[in-house]
Amino acid sequence: MFLHLKNILTPQEVQTARTLLGDDAPWRDGRSSAGGQALAHKRNEQLAQDSTQAQQLRALVLAALQRDALFFSAALPKKIFNPLFNRYSGDSNFYGNHVDGAVLRSHYPEQWVRSDLSCTIFLAEPQEYDGGELLIREAQGERAIKLPAGDMVLYPSSTVHQVAPVTRGARIASFFWIESMVRSLEQRQLLFDMDMDLLRLRAAVGEGAPAVVGLTGTYHNLLRMWADV
Template identity: 35%
Template sequence: MPYVYPIPHLLPPELVREINNRIAGSPETWVDGGKTAGRDKKKKRNLELEGDSELRVLISDAITTVLRDYQRRESLLFTFLAAPSKIGKFLVSKTENGGGYGDHMDNNIMSKGTTEELRSDLSMTIFLSDPESYEGGELVIDSDMTFAPSFKMPAGGAILYATNSIHRVNPVTSGSRVVALTWIESEISDPFMRQMNADLLQCLNAVSQNADQNPQLSTFLTLKLEKIRGNLQKRTR
């Protein structure tokens, strides 16, 4: 399926543990998630940390810091796939027994009219709960299709997907599903071009990692791939 990218270990285990421990030990009040759903609020049955709460800001900042750590393979992959120019602040949501979110599509512009406004090219859900700790709660993407794929990632795993996809969260039938969500404005608005850019970056990375085996070939391929990518970028601006 195009423009759906699972990243199994986007967050390191130690950060996932720290986030979950802070959530479990925090007196923060969870509020009705329908407040951030706009016209789809009747479809949304979950809880969220208050937008300006200290814990929500702390979690958002910690995740964003990891995403910008290009020494990590998973963070580099995220950057290749998304080519982010803006990453929105993360929401933290909790869905318990009976909760879920019916078929919907995220807004094309997030935080409209504020200093944090961005064009939402990509949506991202990072799973924070152990998948065995709750039943249901699968993220279903392109849910207007008869055979839509569903995802339930390990804790720390993420799904990056095109914001224009209709999607839903299946009802949770037991346990508690906690996730962090955000939206990304890409440097490359065209999804086809963005995919090509991601493919080229992954090829360049693979070539550079194996340069010692054949330096001459590596140099040739790197120059050619950089030329293709440079010309591609010019067509997207």
């Protein structure tokens, strides 16, 4: 599942994030959080997790996710790794090909999170920097993603991906991982497709139509069968 979610953050929230992520923020070498595979390929800066700015930004991002119904339908989140924040610019400007760790330690709260889905919320506008595309390897080729500030991409954590070198300006983003209630990518995709079709059917024939009631029941029975809470 690759999903572009628009306006996860409002323009005001993006501006708040940008202010908190200025040059005076406690940026650290991003390699401090890299695993063995990624260490040699990671050159970026990461906001100190124990900083006041990180605390405020985590709350901002998590509140935004809670109000987005499309995110919930696609991810069916069981656990959310505490949102992190990074910057690519200058000499700290790329992250080579890697696969995200399967199980990661989230500090706020203290918990292990299985990485079913990876998320990036873009916080800089595309025209503010050159390069910096999120490049995701697929069977049919490489997908390049560079979204407006406030938009998010959701994609399987099992994919090989990288951040292309930033050659001008600064790429600022939030990133985190989701452990889904439905572990299977295929089952999660089927549920999402059914939910989207149900929305269209409700709009066409109304909430109380027998087909809507029946298919809604099928959706929830499948979720009941597949979900682990």
